[in-house]
Amino acid sequence: MVENKSIRLALFFGGVSSEHEVSCVSAAAWLRALGQSPCAGRYDVTAVGITKEGRWLRYTGPTDRVADGSWQADTAHCAPCLLSPDRTARALLVQEDGVWKEQPVDAAVPVLHGKNGEDGTIQGLFELAGLPYVGCGVLASAVCMDKAVANTLMDAAGVPHCAWCFALRADVEADADKVLDMVEAKLPYPIFVKPANAGSSVGISKARDRAELRKAVDVALAEDDKVVFEEFIEGQEVECAAIGNPDDPDTVFATHPGEILAGAEFYTYDDKYKNGVSQVLIPARLDAAKLDEVQALARRAYLALGCAGLSRCDFFVQKGTGRVLCNELNTFPGFTAISMYPKLMEQEGLSFSALADRLIQLALTKRKGAY
Numbered sequence: 001m002v003e004n005k006s007i008r009l010a011l012f013f014g015g016v017s018s019e020h021e022v023s024c025v026s027a028a029a030w031l032r033a034l035g036q037s038p039c040a041g042r043y044d045v046t047a048v049g050i051t052k053e054g055r056w057l058r059y060t061g062p063t064d065r066v067a068d069g070s071w072q073a074d075t076a077h078c079a080p081c082l083l084s085p086d087r088t089a090r091a092l093l094v095q096e097d098g099v100w101k102e103q104p105v106d107a108a109v110p111v112l113h114g115k116n117g118e119d120g121t122i123q124g125l126f127e128l129a130g131l132p133y134v135g136c137g138v139l140a141s142a143v144c145m146d147k148a149v150a151n152t153l154m155d156a157a158g159v160p161h162c163a164w165c166f167a168l169r170a171d172v173e174a175d176a177d178k179v180l181d182m183v184e185a186k187l188p189y190p191i192f193v194k195p196a197n198a199g200s201s202v203g204i205s206k207a208r209d210r211a212e213l214r215k216a217v218d219v220a221l222a223e224d225d226k227v228v229f230e231e232f233i234e235g236q237e238v239e240c241a242a243i244g245n246p247d248d249p250d251t252v253f254a255t256h257p258g259e260i261l262a263g264a265e266f267y268t269y270d271d272k273y274k275n276g277v278s279q280v281l282i283p284a285r286l287d288a289a290k291l292d293e294v295q296a297l298a299r300r301a302y303l304a305l306g307c308a309g310l311s312r313c314d315f316f317v318q319k320g321t322g323r324v325l326c327n328e329l330n331t332f333p334g335f336t337a338i339s340m341y342p343k344l345m346e347q348e349g350l351s352f353s354a355l356a357d358r359l360i361q362l363a364l365t366k367r368k369g370a371y
């Protein structure tokens with residue numbers, strides 16, 4: 001146990017990704033949890049908001065304005081802010097009255113989803129700054145963000161995954177028909193088409209024929225330079241919450257899965273965060289042996305992809321065959337009131353505040369340079 005008293009945390013939220021708004025809602029939930037037992041009094045929290053344009057602002061206003069996104073308009077409580085990469089400083093630099101002042105920090109909490117938050121980039125800055133941080137390191141963050149790389153590693157590690165292939169923008173520009181031929185030779189319709197790096201279902205579509213496949217490629221390429229094609233899996237969508245540091249594998253734990261009941265044909269961004277149409281069932285509607293199988297696979301996938309701190313491990317259980325197939329790992333999953341990760345942990349007896357405390361402890365005790 002690391003002595004918690006007056007641990008200075010920098011909590012980052014917002015960001016330039018398509019999941020900016022979700023991050024704000026997740027961050028508000030974190031800020032509230034950090035004010036409750038067992039966190040209350042242990043942590044001295046500084047919130048750092050990143051605008052959609054990529055401006056960094058220390059924010060000292062009400063938490064409700066973080067949740068609803070109006071924090072940026074609260075200029076009286078916003079001050080320009082940077083994280084120094086100078087590891088002898090280990091400090092935020094905050095501009096007050098035109099003067100940059102150092103504000104020392106002990107650990108970082110990147111409550112950021114998607115590009116520049118969950119993909120290893122900000123984790124790289126924390127590494128440069130010598131600052132412990134919650135969640136996966138640079139490599140696992142980057143690997144899990146890129147669906148083509150994650151699928152390749154899952155295949156190598158024997159983590160079951162659906163049939164898939166990928167193409168680069170350059171391949172499509174050189175000869176789109178050749179790419180479509182390659183995909184059609186490997187996968188039957190319907191085919192799921194995704195940008196390799198995006199998140200929250202942005203740029204994803206389901207193609208039923210060659211014309212739709214061609215269109216879907218352009219939709220995906222609008223988000224990223226790499227596009228992933230997958231066999232369509234009909235079945236249940238289930239997710240496990242995993243926690244722990246791999247340098248102490250006995251502490252790595254994955255919950256039994258919960259189940260997503262999608263409102264639309266597939267689990268879309270609006271379903272996830274806006275409509276409230278998708279529902280979460282805990283535990284998933286599976287028999288005891290299947291619940292155990294998914295749980296064990298989640299732990300295996302987490303270790304295979306080199307995760308640390310936390311990740312949500314998402315699976316399909318195929319209708320008819322009962323095959324369990326890993327879809328993806330999310331290294332900083334949603335932490336909103338309707339989010340699966342904190343709900344699954346709550347079922348294990350960890351309140352949001354106890355979970356936040358545990359994740360910060362894992363950040364502070366993670367062995368340096370191990371992964």
Ligand SMILES: Nc1ncnc2c1ncn2[C@@H]1O[C@H](COP(=O)(O)OP(=O)(O)O)[C@@H](O)[C@H]1O
Nearest residue numbers: 162192199200201202230231232233266267328
């Ligand atoms: N191979 C697939 N078969 C069936 N449905 C899929 C497949 N891949 C993705 N989906 C659906 O699309 C949603 C988003 O895809 P996912 O790969 O999880 O991307 P994101 O990173 O945007 O969450 C999933 O939650 C699921 O509903």
Ligand SMILES: [Mg+2]
Nearest residue numbers: 200201314328
């Ligand atoms: Mg997903």
